[in-house]
Amino acid sequence: xxxxxxxxxxxxxxxxxxxxxxxxxxxxxxxxxxxxxxxxxxxxxxxxxxxxxxxxxxxxxxxxxxxxxxxxxxxxxxxxxxxxxxxxxxxxxxxxxxxxxxxxxxxxxxxxxxxxxxxxxxxxxxxxxxxxxxxxxxxxxxxxxxxxxxxxxxxxxxxxxxxxxxxxxxxxxxxxxxxxxxxxxxxxxxxxxxxxxxxxxxxxxxxxxxxxxxxxxxxxxxxxxxxxxxxxxxxxxxxxxxxxxxxxxxxxxxxxxxxxxxxxxxxxxxxxxxxxxxxxxxxxxxxxxxxxxxxxxxxxxxxxxxxxxxxxxxxxxxxxxxxxxxxxxxxxxxxxxxxxxxxxxxxxxxxxxxxxxxxxxxxxxxxxxxxxxxxxxxxxxxxxxxxxxxxxxxxxxxxxxxxxxxxxxxxxxxxxxxx
Amino acid sequence: xxxxxxxxxxxxxxxxxxxxxxxxxxxxxxxxxxxxxxxxxxxxxxxxxxxxxxxxxxxxxxxxxxxxxxxxxxxxxxxxxxxxxxxxxxxxxxxxxxxxxxxxxxxxxxxxxxxxxxxxxxxxxxxxxxxxxxxxxxxxxxxxxxxxxxxxxxxxxxxxxxxxxxxxxxxxxxxxxxxxxxxxxxxxxxxxxxxxxxxxxxxxxxxxxxxxxxxxxxxxxxxxxxxxxxxxxxxxxxxxxxxxxxxxxxxxxxxxxxxxxxxxxxxxxxxxxxxxxxxxxxxxxxxxxxxxx
Numbered sequence: 001x002x003x004x005x006x007x008x009x010x011x012x013x014x015x016x017x018x019x020x021x022x023x024x025x026x027x028x029x030x031x032x033x034x035x036x037x038x039x040x041x042x043x044x045x046x047x048x049x050x051x052x053x054x055x056x057x058x059x060x061x062x063x064x065x066x067x068x069x070x071x072x073x074x075x076x077x078x079x080x081x082x083x084x085x086x087x088x089x090x091x092x093x094x095x096x097x098x099x100x101x102x103x104x105x106x107x108x109x110x111x112x113x114x115x116x117x118x119x120x121x122x123x124x125x126x127x128x129x130x131x132x133x134x135x136x137x138x139x140x141x142x143x144x145x146x147x148x149x150x151x152x153x154x155x156x157x158x159x160x161x162x163x164x165x166x167x168x169x170x171x172x173x174x175x176x177x178x179x180x181x182x183x184x185x186x187x188x189x190x191x192x193x194x195x196x197x198x199x200x201x202x203x204x205x206x207x208x209x210x211x212x213x214x215x216x217x218x219x220x221x222x223x224x225x226x227x228x229x230x231x232x233x234x235x236x237x238x239x240x241x242x243x244x245x246x247x248x249x250x251x252x253x254x255x256x257x258x259x260x261x262x263x264x265x266x267x268x269x270x271x272x273x274x275x276x277x278x279x280x281x282x283x284x285x286x287x288x289x290x291x292x293x294x295x296x297x298x299x300x301x302x303x304x305x306x307x308x309x310x311x312x313x314x315x316x317x318x319x320x321x322x323x324x325x326x327x328x329x330x331x332x333x334x335x336x337x338x339x340x341x342x343x344x345x346x347x348x349x350x351x352x353x354x355x356x357x358x359x360x361x362x363x364x365x366x367x368x369x370x371x372x373x374x375x376x377x378x379x380x381x382x383x384x385x386x387x388x389x390x391x392x393x394x395x396x397x398x399x400x401x402x403x404x405x406x407x408x409x410x411x412x413x414x415x416x417x418x419x
Numbered sequence: 420x421x422x423x424x425x426x427x428x429x430x431x432x433x434x435x436x437x438x439x440x441x442x443x444x445x446x447x448x449x450x451x452x453x454x455x456x457x458x459x460x461x462x463x464x465x466x467x468x469x470x471x472x473x474x475x476x477x478x479x480x481x482x483x484x485x486x487x488x489x490x491x492x493x494x495x496x497x498x499x500x501x502x503x504x505x506x507x508x509x510x511x512x513x514x515x516x517x518x519x520x521x522x523x524x525x526x527x528x529x530x531x532x533x534x535x536x537x538x539x540x541x542x543x544x545x546x547x548x549x550x551x552x553x554x555x556x557x558x559x560x561x562x563x564x565x566x567x568x569x570x571x572x573x574x575x576x577x578x579x580x581x582x583x584x585x586x587x588x589x590x591x592x593x594x595x596x597x598x599x600x601x602x603x604x605x606x607x608x609x610x611x612x613x614x615x616x617x618x619x620x621x622x623x624x625x626x627x628x629x630x631x632x633x634x635x636x637x638x639x640x641x642x643x644x645x646x647x648x649x650x651x652x653x654x655x656x657x658x659x660x661x662x663x664x665x666x667x668x669x670x671x672x673x674x675x676x677x678x679x680x681x682x683x684x685x686x687x688x689x690x691x692x693x694x695x696x697x698x699x700x701x702x703x704x705x706x707x708x709x710x711x712x
Contacts, residue, residue: 058534059529060634064534064535064536067533067535200682230682234433235429235433237429237433238670241425242422242426259630263628266628270554271425271554292630294545339535
């Protein structure tokens with residue numbers, strides 16, 4: 001499987017590029033016809049139902065979070081449909097169907113999934129996880145005027161209205177998260193030496209640039225070591241050994257690969273390096289990562305979040321959490337305690353879409369996009385106090401406010417200050 | 420200096436993962452003359468089987484032993500009913516079959532256990548000891564010791580026992596072996612069975628560190644193949660030495676050669692292969708294959 005990946009990389013890019021080119025040149029005329037200008041009815045919506053499509057990894061190493069991006073959405077709309085559906089802005093009541101497509105985190109597959117979705121009459125593409133996979137069909141979605149909205153990528157490109165007229169990201173962009181960490185550290189008042197390990201792509205670079213910007217003026221924070229790794233690496237032991245020698249007391253690990261984060265947590269404590277950790281929101285799961293990694297050995301594990309953590313005792317009796325877990329079990333085909341925040345995120349995507357549906361006055365994509373870009377101050381279920389959905393700012397995703405969280409041994413609680 | 424030693428030790432630990440898989444590949448090659456690309460996938464399946472038994476409440480060591488036995492049977496059955504049909508034909512066809520098998524086995528694991536990372540319990544504790552200023556985890560130390568023990572056992576099996584001689588004879592020349600009265604079919608099954616058992620051990624040794632997923636050994640397989648080519652297809656010792664060397668050199672090159680860095684280190688074993696194959700086509704420890712015309 002992976003064997004094919006390495007030599008095939010360049011070929012893959014060429015192939016993907018030519019498919020994009022083909023779809024651009026070949027499908028523009030189609031797209032204009034079915035796009036949804038004026039007061040016509042767009043594909044995927046009838047008087048009684050609307051169809052959403054999700055392309056996301058349901059197999060492969062990212063399948064855990066990927067499965068969650070479908071489960072939460074299906075759970076949300078499962079419950080809504082059971083209650084009769086959504087009252088749309090045009091006065092009609094519709095049920096919401098969610099179709100999922102597996103792309104295995106492979107850009108070529110996500111592009112062909114997109115074409116399949118167009119053939120299957122999907123109204124809008126949503127919730128899918130992955131920067132390269134979402135990028136792969138972004139151009140095609142624009143030319144065919146199909147909404148690709150509230151997707152799970154921290155890439156700022158998707159929230160730039162000029163560049164991406166039919167797109168909108170859902171989760172905070174990487175820079176938002178990195179900046180939240182940097183700000184917390186800069187405000188701590190104490191001296192800190194920071195070691196940084198980041199994935200050698202836009203994901204890692206985004207985190208690091210946000211972080212560095214935030215500590216820019218702070219005299220109390222210095223970066224003493226900065227290394228990278230490749231997403232395909234099986235071990236980062238050498239990097240950790242090198243960074244441990246820098247004597248840093250804070251470790252910013254901008255890493256998106258689950259097993260590598262676990263083994264990093266284990267390795268650093270083995271070699272006697274016990275800094276405070278900053279981990280991205282998508283790789284800081286208490287059950288899937290911190291517990292197997294033995295995270296309690298460190299003075300502090302920090303992450304950022306905008307969603308309540310169902311695992312945390314603090315939220316065990318929270319009304320949102322109780323309903324969410326019940327919906328997830330009944331409609332999301334996900335009976336376990338969610339191991340990844342993507343389950344909560346996609347549930348919120350459901351709530352945000354419902355809000356847009358309520359506001360859209362005509363059954364077409366134009367009206368949907370206008371409605372979607374006009375949501376402000378929406379406290380979706382499961383959102384933490386102090387965060388909200390705001391789709392009105394150009395350049396920012398639907399959720400751009402995050403709170404730094406500290407691991408308490410079981411779940412996360414909001415950290416007002418570092419230490 | 421402390422960092423240097425730590426890097427070497429880390430490299431040996433990583434190398435032991437590659438070595439475990441490389442040994443299984445050498446075993447199949449020695450016993451059947453094939454390169455089995457599905458070896459990693461089969462090892463993962465074995466680890467899942469062990470995992471399933473631990474979930475039934477069995478003690479870990481018992482679950483592993485059962486997985487080793489079951490894997491032997493699976494290996495033998497695969498040889499008898501799948502690979503047998505392609506033996507004696509074009510070896511390239513058989514190799515492609517093993518690649519197909521890799522995809523199939525990975526798919527089976529995914530269907531049964533899903534793609535989530537499962538925590539696999541370790542036989543050895545996560546504590547560490549200090550040797551020469553470097554911190555060595557008991558887990559990777561024990562993994563290395565186990566690998567070396569298996570390597571010695573294999574070396575003895577192939578070079579000092581009748582079974583080993585018979586296995587080599589069958590791999591080398593099936594028709595002559597059959598003419599001298601060796602039960603070729605059964606020996607081929609035994610070879611695949613042994614390799615699958617060895618893969619099972621490799622799988623359960625590395626699963627705690629990599630966490631159990633269907634694609635757990637995909638990248639390791641690339642390194643293991645590099646180690647096999649580098650060390651020589653016919654030499655258990657060679658592939659273990661090569662795997663360790665790859666692990667160590669990769670780490671050192673990443674840290675001390677600025678041009679390589681952590682991002683290019685995967686190229687290190689392949690540059691090594693290129694250089695060494697030009698000088699010694701049979702690999703560092705391999706025997707030269709002589710073909711009479």
